[in-house]
Amino acid sequence: MIGKLNHVAIAVPDLEAACITYRDALGASLSQRQELPEHGVTVVFIDLGNTKVELLEPLGENSPIAQFLERNPTGGMHHICYEVPDIRSARDRLLAEGARVLGDGEPKIGAHGKPVLFLHPKDFCGTLVELEEV
Ligand SMILES: CC[C@@H](C(=O)O)C(=O)SCCNC(=O)CCNC(=O)[C@H](O)C(C)(C)COP(=O)(O)OP(=O)(O)OC[C@H]1O[C@@H](n2cnc3c(N)ncnc32)[C@H](O)[C@@H]1OP(=O)(O)O
Ligand SMILES: [Co+2]
Helix, strand or coil: CCCCEEEEEECCCCCHHHHHHHHHHHCCCCCCCEEEECEEEEEEECCCCCEEEEEECCCCCCCHHHHHHHCCCCCCEEEEEEEEHHHHHHHHHHCCCCCCCCCCCCCECCCCCCEEEEEHHCCCCCCCEEEEEE
């Protein structure tokens, strides 16, 4: 079912500071900032050629990453995103196997304009998994 690694996401308290670290200390080239109120985050992507890093900070009052940052005040690895060819059939198979799909189970459009879903971290080795239909 899962294909390529689309991105690894790092939640940060200060996106500007994280961008400076990645640009100046690691020589990364950064995308423009993208505010995604429907996801409750602002993101910047770093294209690594074979995959991407997604830097994200909370946006708005009810960001889904706010509590994560309370637990990890300097930031941390937040989720991993795998590509799938058909997100609804992947979802249905996962639900049939008893996995928890977060939210209302309907894919949302993610930062790349593609449908995404999230799977509960407790069902996947303590790791928040995002699926993106590519
Ligand atoms: C930019 C758009 C898109 C893209 O295109 O790439 C995105 O990536 S949007 C990214 C932000 N959106 C999301 O993360 C949506 C899915 N996430 C959620 O719904 C929530 O984060 C969550 C997974 C339900 C957790 O929310 P939280 O408020 O932290 O809930 P709890 O405190 O109840 O946590 C339950 C349990 O899970 C542990 N946890 C939480 N987050 C993570 C994590 N990122 N990785 C691993 N484990 C996590 C948390 O510690 C709790 O565990 P226990 O304390 O042991 O109960
Ligand atoms: Co993501």
